[in-house]
Amino acid sequence: MVQCTPGHIDAVFGALSDPTRRGVLEHLGRMDASITTLAERFEMTLTGMRKHVGILEDAGLVATEKVGRVRTCRLGGRGLELGAAWIEQHRQLWSARFEALDDVVAELSLKERTLIRLGSGTERE
Amino acid sequence: MVQCTPGHIDAVFGALSDPTRRGVLEHLGRMDASITTLAERFEMTLTGMRKHVGILEDAGLVATEKVGRVRTCRLGGRGLELGAAWIEQHRQLWSARFEALDDVVAELSLKERTLIRLGSGTERE
DNA sequence: CTGTTGTATAACGAATAGATTATATACATC
DNA sequence: GATGTATATAATCTATTCGTTATACAACAG
Numbered sequence: 001m002v003q004c005t006p007g008h009i010d011a012v013f014g015a016l017s018d019p020t021r022r023g024v025l026e027h028l029g030r031m032d033a034s035i036t037t038l039a040e041r042f043e044m045t046l047t048g049m050r051k052h053v054g055i056l057e058d059a060g061l062v063a064t065e066k067v068g069r070v071r072t073c074r075l076g077g078r079g080l081e082l083g084a085a086w087i088e089q090h091r092q093l094w095s096a097r098f099e100a101l102d103d104v105v106a107e108l109s110l111k112e113r114t115l116i117r118l119g120s121g122t123e124r125e
Numbered sequence: 126m127v128q129c130t131p132g133h134i135d136a137v138f139g140a141l142s143d144p145t146r147r148g149v150l151e152h153l154g155r156m157d158a159s160i161t162t163l164a165e166r167f168e169m170t171l172t173g174m175r176k177h178v179g180i181l182e183d184a185g186l187v188a189t190e191k192v193g194r195v196r197t198c199r200l201g202g203r204g205l206e207l208g209a210a211w212i213e214q215h216r217q218l219w220s221a222r223f224e225a226l227d228d229v230v231a232e233l234s235l236k237e238r239t240l241i242r243l244g245s246g247t248e249r250e
Numbered sequence: 251c252t253g254t255t256g257t258a259t260a261a262c263g264a265a266t267a268g269a270t271t272a273t274a275t276a277c278a279t280c
Numbered sequence: 281g282a283t284g285t286a287t288a289t290a291a292t293c294t295a296t297t298c299g300t301t302a303t304a305c306a307a308c309a310g
Contacts, residue, residue, distance in 0.1 A: 013142035018268085019131045022211075029215060036286060046287070048269055055267095069277045069286045090150060143298085161256060171257070173299055180297095194256045194307050251310100258305075266297070275288070280281100 008060070015059035020044070021052050025061060025075070032074040133185070134211055140184035145169070146177050150186060150200070157199040 015021055039049035053073055056062035063076030140146055164174035178198055181187035188201030
């Protein structure tokens with residue numbers, strides 16, 4: 001079951017607020033990775049990367065498993081749903097208050113999906 | 126046009142990671158408010174609340190206008206779209222990698238929308 | 251003009267975040 | 281068992297966050 005305390009949402013948004021961590025999520029979206037791999041990819045010490053991964057774990061965005069001496073990180077599903085749910089719920093509230101905004105939103109949703117190549121400083125193009 | 130730098134997304138998620146600020150957003154979703162009103166509502170000093178509002182402004186989530194000595198705060202549209210767009214984009218990435226997750230997502234999207242009464246510590250029920 | 255109200259600004263403090271180095275441990279390999 | 285690799289843990293450092301108090305200013309009420 002999805003745990004949904006305020007603190008958990010804090011953790012999800014807090015985790016997403018760092019560009020390195022968003023970059024890690026993008027990377028894990030393409031392939032699983034060890035701490036060492038991620039540390040190299042993001043030019044950071046192992047210890048530093050381990051902390052980021054820990055934060056992503058706490059937020060329910062990443063799951064890890066240690067086999068032998070290698071800790072493998074992969075995307076771990078539900079955290080992002082929490083954030084998405086909160087935002088969606090409030091977008092609806094806002095839309096009710098600003099009816100005119102709906103048009104803007106509809107208009108933007110197309111543009112943004114193509115415009116955005118953003119967010120981590122580690123784009124692959 | 127929606128500015129969409131990594132830093133801007135940092136600001137949006139960072140702003141959303143604090144329960145007081147999410148509470149302020151919820152409050153402003155129901156009615157506009159002055160700094161004083163918000164400070165009372167959230168049992169905080171004026172200075173403290175002013176800072177939170179400033180952070181929400183920087184993230185593009187709130188707009189303020191000072192008339193006379195009163196600064197009125199209202200929801201200011203585009204910031205939330207940025208966060209929503211980022212999450213949605215990556216949910217799609219993830220879904221591609223974990224096809225089985227799609228079912229879970231679909232299943233949860235119903236449950237969560239009713240389950241969640243969350244996020245700010247200032248629920249009104 | 252005087253007093254009160256709403257903000258702004260500055261300075262401070264405790265706690266956390268983001269990163270590091272140094273050291274230890276645990277597994278793999280030869 | 282010796283060596284190298286992958287991680288864990290502890291200590292440290294700087295910067296930022298979240299909140300405060302103290303002070304100043306600006307505008308409305310009388």
